[in-house]
Amino acid sequence: MVTRGFTGRRPPRPEAERLPPGQYLTEDFPVLQLGPTPRIDPARWSFTLREGSKPLKSWTWAEFEALPRTRWKGDIHCVTKWSKFDTAWEGVTIDDLLAAAGIAAPTAYLLAEGYDDYTTNVPVADLTEGKAMVATRYAGEPITPDHGGPARLLVPHLYFWKSAKWVKGLRFTKVDEAGFWELRGYHMYGDPWREQRFTGD
Amino acid sequence: MALIWQESRIVAAAPETPRVRRLTLAVGWDRPFRAGQHVDVRLTAPDGYQAQRSYSIASSPTRPEAIDLLIERLDDGEVSGFFSDVAEPGDAIELRGPIGGAFVWEPAQGGPLLLVGGGSGVVPLLAMLRHRAEAAPDVPALLLYSARTAADVIARDELIRRDSGEPGFGLRLALTREPGGRRIDAARIGESLAALGAPAHTFVCGSNPFVSAVSDLLVDAGVPAATIRTERFGGETP
Numbered sequence: 001m002v003t004r005g006f007t008g009r010r011p012p013r014p015e016a017e018r019l020p021p022g023q024y025l026t027e028d029f030p031v032l033q034l035g036p037t038p039r040i041d042p043a044r045w046s047f048t049l050r051e052g053s054k055p056l057k058s059w060t061w062a063e064f065e066a067l068p069r070t071r072w073k074g075d076i077h078c079v080t081k082w083s084k085f086d087t088a089w090e091g092v093t094i095d096d097l098l099a100a101a102g103i104a105a106p107t108a109y110l111l112a113e114g115y116d117d118y119t120t121n122v123p124v125a126d127l128t129e130g131k132a133m134v135a136t137r138y139a140g141e142p143i144t145p146d147h148g149g150p151a152r153l154l155v156p157h158l159y160f161w162k163s164a165k166w167v168k169g170l171r172f173t174k175v176d177e178a179g180f181w182e183l184r185g186y187h188m189y190g191d192p193w194r195e196q197r198f199t200g201d
Numbered sequence: 202m203a204l205i206w207q208e209s210r211i212v213a214a215a216p217e218t219p220r221v222r223r224l225t226l227a228v229g230w231d232r233p234f235r236a237g238q239h240v241d242v243r244l245t246a247p248d249g250y251q252a253q254r255s256y257s258i259a260s261s262p263t264r265p266e267a268i269d270l271l272i273e274r275l276d277d278g279e280v281s282g283f284f285s286d287v288a289e290p291g292d293a294i295e296l297r298g299p300i301g302g303a304f305v306w307e308p309a310q311g312g313p314l315l316l317v318g319g320g321s322g323v324v325p326l327l328a329m330l331r332h333r334a335e336a337a338p339d340v341p342a343l344l345l346y347s348a349r350t351a352a353d354v355i356a357r358d359e360l361i362r363r364d365s366g367e368p369g370f371g372l373r374l375a376l377t378r379e380p381g382g383r384r385i386d387a388a389r390i391g392e393s394l395a396a397l398g399a400p401a402h403t404f405v406c407g408s409n410p411f412v413s414a415v416s417d418l419l420v421d422a423g424v425p426a427a428t429i430r431t432e433r434f435g436g437e438t439p
Contacts, residue, residue, distance in 0.1 A: 001208060001245055001249050002245050003244040003245050003246070003283075003292075003293075003294065003295070004287075004292050005283070005287040005288070005292075006244040006245065006246055006252075006283050006287065007247075008244065008246040008250045008252050008279060009279045010250055010429065021251075021253065022243070022253040024252065024279075030433065030434075031409045031433055032415070032433060033433075034303050034430060034431065035416070035426055035427070035429045035430055035431055035432060036416035036417065036419065036420050036426045036429050036431065037416070037424065039419075039420075050416070068258075080255055080398075081253055081254065081255065089222070098383075116426075131310075140217060141339050146409075146413055154436055178274070180303075181302075181303075183302075184301070184302030184303065185204070185302060189377065196380070197241075198203065198204045199203055199204070200203025200204065200205075201204075
């Protein structure tokens, strides 16, 4: 349906090709979260892999910082329609986390869990083989609390609500369980290139 | 439940403030909306180019057949410029919703209800206080609203009328660019909490720095973080 009188302002071609449908480019870094930024003391921070309620492996902040580190640079896409190009992150890939724990992923799905009790589901296959990390640095600096520091999940090929802020662990689940937003009408998978914003998209 | 795009007709348009225009759109949704929710709109150019944006609903769910959107003109705004200058009653706009399940208030949740808005961040809070007035007038509520000048206060006459006419509702304006104006600070938060009593639910909406500052002040003042819900947008701080 053509909107009467709307001509729009097209982004230049190289930019347009990097934007998934319905997205626009932003230069700043908007913040989206449910509530206040949690206050996390690094001395009490820990990160835990669980299978259901059973802990598999846990790291303190010092132990986590000693794990192998990987850098990633690329574009991120938020379901609220902004995209940001060439973001630079550093952290520990999920492959390296599993290797450090000495385990293979016990199930095909998991829920990322945040210190603010936020949850979001991601298939394990979307986290391994270098596709995702637990990031602790952004643009060369520790991630600020507003952007999910000290550590957040980074799954850049899915809408950014999957990249849980203030992440405290990954809980492997037998089936694909819906997280916070997925229970409230947002898509179970969230591929920006297929514009999977909401249930049924 | 899938959210499908529907054509919605603009049935009324009017200036709300010098920078904000009110558009009323008829909607035919198969479910009721809740105060605090938003819609996505999609505009299409003749060559197929599309732009999407999200806007909060300002009107009360007690009028389910039409929604008010309050659209602030942003400098260089591709979509807000269209809604400010081009869109007119009779036009059809593609829209889907209602969207959002976290930043919502329903009468059954009760109160006291603390609403803190900066600039056009007041819009979803207006839906809440309008719904409260019609469906739950016994719920104590307070709106702490930061705007640049008196002329920038969205729904100013209505808010002043509610403040004087509705027992249980209080309005606190913080006009940052008026003579003697002040920002929302710890003292202002403290006064609001003292007037309202401990809030059961707090909703904060505005620009990114506004929401960060206000939610830190609320947590410092002892409001439990789990009772505070936030919503943010880009743009300037009032």
